[in-house]
Amino acid sequence: MDNKDLSSSNISFDFLYKSNDFLNIILNNVSCSILLLNKDLELKAFNDPVKNMFINKPDEDLLFVRCGEAIGCAYTIEEMKKCGETSYCNKCDLRINSLQSYIEKKPIYRQKLSREFYKIDGNKEMKHLQFSVLPFYFLNDYYIIVLVEDITELVSLRNKISQN
Numbered sequence: 712m713d714n715k716d717l718s719s720s721n722i723s724f725d726f727l728y729k730s731n732d733f734l735n736i737i738l739n740n741v742s743c744s745i746l747l748l749n750k751d752l753e754l755k756a757f758n759d760p761v762k763n764m765f766i767n768k769p770d771e772d773l774l775f776v777r778c779g780e781a782i783g784c785a786y787t788i789e790e791m792k793k794c795g796e797t798s799y800c801n802k803c804d805l806r807i808n809s810l811q812s813y814i815e816k817k818p819i820y821r822q823k824l825s826r827e828f829y830k831i832d833g834n835k836e837m838k839h840l841q842f843s844v845l846p847f848y849f850l851n852d853y854y855i856i857v858l859v860e861d862i863t864e865l866v867s868l869r870n871k872i873s874q875n
Contacts, residue, residue, distance in 0.1 A: 744859040752778045752794065752809055755854065764861050765828065778805065778857070785827040785835055805842060805857070812844040813855050819844045825866075839866040 738745060739759040747756040753775045761773075765782040773781045779794030780787050786797040800806055803826075808819045824840045842859045 742860065744861075746778060746781070746857040746859065748778055748809065748855050748857060750813060750853065752806065754778065754781045757781075764859070778809070779803070782859075783829040785829060788829050805840075808842070809844050809855055809857060812846050813853070816846050818846065823862075837863070839863045
């Protein structure tokens with residue numbers, strides 16, 4: 712059986728597990744943003760889609776930046792405060808669910824969030840997001856992965872249909 716047969720028949724990806732190149736290709740070509748966060752909700756790693764969905768400064772260094780700051784949360788920018796210290800942080804579903812998942816060591820799936828974010832051009836835009844949070848251990852450290860999908864277009868289409 713050749714590699715094509717293995718992948719097309721969905722038998723196993725075992726032959727790819729030791730391939731860092733394969734893992735990087737997958738991570739950087741999925742449609743959702745992947746944020747790896749530590750206990751302080753600081754960004755430890757992220758995939759390329761994060762840059763397209765959220766980055767609010769060109770060539771921004773995001774490592775060890777808190778989640779809300781990394782994704783351009785309007786509250787962190789307008790109040791000039793760190794994520795976790797703004798007037799809205801105690802109501803932020805992304806923050807609450809991330810902390811809950813971390814503390815309870817349980818995944819949280821398909822939560823919705825609507826919020827304004829700043830982009831590179833300095834403009835603020837409303838985004839509708841769906842996110843899941845997955846806690847895990849790796850090399851004696853405990854992390855959470857936040858998977859974020861931008862569903863703004865879908866929400867807009869649903870709103871248009873419901874108005875007709």
